[in-house]
Amino acid sequence: MTASGQSSNGQGGASASLHGGTVRRLNLNLLYPLDAILHAPTLTEAGRRVSLSQSAMSHALRRLRDHFGDDLVVHTGGEPQLTPLGHALRPEVRRIMREVEGAFNYSIAFDPLTTTETITIAADDANEQMLLGPVLRSFSTLAPGLQVNVIPLDIERPDRSLDQGADLLLLPEHMALDGLETMPMLTVWPSCLVWDRHPEFENCVEITEAQYRAARHIVARGEERQTFALDQNGVDMLRARRICVRATSQATLPAIVIGSDLVATGNSWVFQHYAALMPFKVFEAPFARRGIVTVAQWPRNRHDPVLKWFILQARSYFEQYYKV
Numbered sequence: 001m002t003a004s005g006q007s008s009n010g011q012g013g014a015s016a017s018l019h020g021g022t023v024r025r026l027n028l029n030l031l032y033p034l035d036a037i038l039h040a041p042t043l044t045e046a047g048r049r050v051s052l053s054q055s056a057m058s059h060a061l062r063r064l065r066d067h068f069g070d071d072l073v074v075h076t077g078g079e080p081q082l083t084p085l086g087h088a089l090r091p092e093v094r095r096i097m098r099e100v101e102g103a104f105n106y107s108i109a110f111d112p113l114t115t116t117e118t119i120t121i122a123a124d125d126a127n128e129q130m131l132l133g134p135v136l137r138s139f140s141t142l143a144p145g146l147q148v149n150v151i152p153l154d155i156e157r158p159d160r161s162l163d164q165g166a167d168l169l170l171l172p173e174h175m176a177l178d179g180l181e182t183m184p185m186l187t188v189w190p191s192c193l194v195w196d197r198h199p200e201f202e203n204c205v206e207i208t209e210a211q212y213r214a215a216r217h218i219v220a221r222g223e224e225r226q227t228f229a230l231d232q233n234g235v236d237m238l239r240a241r242r243i244c245v246r247a248t249s250q251a252t253l254p255a256i257v258i259g260s261d262l263v264a265t266g267n268s269w270v271f272q273h274y275a276a277l278m279p280f281k282v283f284e285a286p287f288a289r290r291g292i293v294t295v296a297q298w299p300r301n302r303h304d305p306v307l308k309w310f311i312l313q314a315r316s317y318f319e320q321y322y323k324v
Helices: 011-019 021-025 028-039 043-049 054-068 084-104 125-137 158-163 209-214 232-239 250-257 268-277 305-321
Strands: 073-076 079-082 118-123 147-152 168-172 180-188 190-195 216-220 242-247 262-267 280-284 292-299
Touching: 028 043, 028 054, 028 084, 043 054, 079 084, 084 158, 118 125, 118 158, 118 305, 125 147, 125 250, 125 268, 125 305, 158 168, 168 305, 180 268, 180 305, 190 250, 190 268, 209 232, 216 250, 242 250, 250 262, 250 268, 262 268, 268 280, 292 305
Parallel strands: 118 147, 118 168, 216 242, 216 262
Antiparallel strands: 073 079, 168 292, 180 292, 190 262, 190 280
């Protein structure tokens, strides 16, 4: 110990800085405009997100620039560009904001019948269809005031969905992010969807490799980026498909496939749902080798009982109808 009573390893000095000069000189309320400035396309939009006028945001930006000794954001050719420090701060500030919100939203008391909270879920097209259908219908009596907001999952960078405000991610296990709580939700298989009076498959109980290669195919937007559990033969089969129609999303596939000779390849979970409602047949894809696990992920610092209740209820629903 030093004469001042501080540890010789410097921790006492760090504590003094944390509780004293550095933090006290910077109003912690500036975290909110800082987060908005680092994520919004314009200063005006940043102000709108935190309910501050443009002049108030300009003042906040000046204070932040003085504190960091950096411009944080500059305008090049009329377009805002983050400085290297701004880019480095972006995920850190968002992480801190999630932790702050988690602390202030912390509660051990929760009544699903009376809650009016909102949960934001990032999901791909297939999971969104099912969430907005049977899963959420099961919540209508359990938590009638719960509000659910579904946003598109960023396939290329799922972590960006968290930056966009997602509380929960639903995504394939191979895309799961490190450092998040993870829970398996269900297992799906690559499958083929055809009209039940398809001239080639009306009386078939399976689709062979030769039939698959000879068929006319339809694909949904983004399907090429999906990864199935394939051997090289399966990869070759997908690449060699004769794609005749490219649809905007999986949601449009039924209206196009019905009455046609097209074959759609995708999520067995969604295709079985279509077949239960419309005249379709679902076959296991001839290249399927193992199922793909869909997982739920959420920040480890979130201790929100509403979120955990939602996750457990959704998983319980999946377990009733699908192999998890």
